[in-house]
Amino acid sequence: AQSVTQLDSHVSVSEGTPVLLRCNYSSSYSPSLFWYVQHPNKGLQLLLKYTSAATLVKGINGFEAEFKKSETSFHLTKPSAHMSDAAEYFCVVSAGNYGGSQGNLIFGKGTKLSVKP
């Protein structure tokens, strides 16, 4: 079965400093992994997606993530935080098969990112 664990429920950074949001996954096969962002009272927006091509994935708004199979990790990074990055971030793994109760996507519990001026 697939699962995903976000290691921090809340991360606080200062504007202009790097962002690191940590995610570990568990999968019995090569997974599809995603990062989504949710701003307050909004839906989910796709930041980036990994599907077994390049291990370093570049997304929107300067975010990127590196797939590390040996560490079963898919951490999200950004070199310099901006105030507008304050939101909740979800690491997501594809359930990988249709049928059953897991559904298409399995979400982590989310990491709330705060950005201080």
Add this chain to the structure above:
Amino acid sequence: KAGVTQTPRYLIKTRGQQVTLSCSPISGHRSVSWYQQTPGQGLQFLFEYFSETQRNKGNFPGRFSGRQFSNSRSEMNVSTLELGDSALYLCASSLGQGSGDTQYFGPGTRLTVL
């Protein structure tokens, strides 16, 4: 292309009532999935429809049901509402071609049950 749209954006209902939520997918997308988001349980999968057929179902009671129309628009119905059904209900659409599909989410419907 227009994104995923959901109506209504906000709903207030009382216990015991029923509610219908609507989702219009991105043009050309044949799969629509529904998720429930609550502070306690996070994001949980409800069900997925593809070409008017329910292809996948989460662990929710039978009070939660859905359907999909020939134009891929989908509706979700919750009968006999309970206080615990208060949540943000998110709809997502995709091409429905496989596990690596990207799902695009709508803004959600905020349901409050009093």
